[in-house]
Amino acid sequence: MSLTEIARFISQHDCFLVTSHARPDGDALGSELGLALGLHSAGKKVDVVNHDPHPSTYSELPGIERILISDRVPHLEYDAAFVLECGDMGRPELRGLEKLRVINIDHHITNQNFGEFNWNDTSAAAAGEMIYRLLRQAGIPVDARIATNLYVALFTDTGSFQYRGTTAQTLETAADLVRAGADPSFAARIIYNSNPYEKIRLLGMVLTTLRRDPSGRIAWIRLTQEMLRESGANKADTEGLVNYPLSIQEVQVVAFIREGGEGSFRVSLRSKGDVDVAAVAHRFGGGGHVNASGFELNGLYDEVLETVLQQLRPLVI
Template identity: 40%
Template sequence: MVRKIAELIRDNRRFLVAAHGKPDGDALAATLALANALKSMGKEVVAYNQDHPPVDLQFLPGCDALVTTLEAGSRFDVGFILDAGSLDRAGSHLKEHCRLLVNIDHHPYSESFGAVNYVDVRACATGVLVYRILAFMNYTFDLPVATCVYTAILSDTGSFRYSNADREAFEVAGRMIELGVDPWEISSRLYESQPEERLHLLGMALGTLEVSPCGRYASLTVTLDMYQMAGASAEHTDRFVNYPRSIEGVEVALFYRQVDENRFKVGFRSRGRVDVGAIARQLGGGGHHNAAGALVDGSIDLVKQKVSRLLTPVLAAL
């Protein structure tokens, strides 16, 4: 599969690189790693996302060239869709702009929407899959590409704290450091450059903390009213779910984020014993064994009841 992708890169000229909307660290960094590398090979490249990048990721090299719209009639030889799981998460319209699509992903149950589908659920991050492709091509990694690859790995392994932080994650990250990546600088940009609004919102969210009677799952909630009071937005909620996850005895953490009057995005995080991806799929969402999400209609009380009905029997069986 890597060889096929390498041949497509060598044999074509115009490329689109995109990832799922509301990009996280892996999605955006993988996009920019591949886009920057293709540009350095002399290719014509457009890096695209349907949403603007989060503030804490705007330091990534090439981020200023990312576009959120495509010109009508623009055409590309190959469109790379990264970390998406399904084409609609990146934008179903993208297929109209590309002669063929390549799906590069590490999500389980990733849809085979590409002419080429490079999916490895064992990979710690989509950024690692991009690294494998470039390494196969004997690409000489420069600092901008190395910075993006390292950030993708750091982000999706939770700073190397999650179970997906495998040997490859450390080996590739180490190679990027040898090329000049400064781990402290990137960690500082990601985790220690927070806007004041985020902390105001976090204070409100922590006030909603609920721990189940069994002590095995816990949740935080953010509502539209809270955004308004804090002067914040959805992008400021990144990593909020890690707070209930850090409670001793909690197996599954939940983060309820209101997106409309009667709709909530539910984020799931597992310590490893519960496959939250399977639970999210029952709610119409998806994701990994340890990290998943779903959009659920209803009031916050109704949404919590729906989640509890699915989660409680799973935890009781542990």
């Protein structure tokens, strides 16, 4: 059982590296910091190293100032490197990592068991849930700073306890973390009150293009280069816009048509339930999943829209 083995390894060693994937998200950062603060409080030496800086959303996470940004491991004297939330050795984008003993902790089914120790629990909703169990197993007390980080990890990776992966155990871990000092409203505030002004401006512009077909089941929105210029928003700010039309009760499928340059368009499709948009994307050389896919098309906007609608209409009959 890897959990007990890893806990024993911790008790018998002193110097650790902690890392996660490049372009870290809330689960990566919260898990890393929760583990690192725990190891530190147990008297271990710990370096947290990431390839990329954290999004400003996470600036208030306790201990965030500990994270070093680098494209290589600082040295090779670590007893082991904890690699969290990564499917393979390449995800952290840290040179020299392969020369260390690796403890691989992940909850994704695609994990490639690349470590010397591999603990992969696909029933966990977030790596943060696993780190909580590991600290308990290792006898390391979970204080308010650790609990706050692990709560943010759970909160972000479950979409505030709304995604399908959310289990009774997830909520129980969340309850334990609140008891240990995590504040649920802190997580909500840093995640949901961190929008840039430009993003909300862009949201308004894009939503004024919202239209639907006569059935009310297909909706679409459009993004032009001019909207990006006028709002001052960047490409990252376009993430999530497609969810607004999808929140309309009758809508089953949404097309988000983004103008590139010179007559090229990026089409993102989102759907609910069994409506399969992956097949549509494949037809145009794109890819994705049942409920989320994307592809490129060239032409005039009206032609592109009509081509897309022709493909979507049969899906919602």
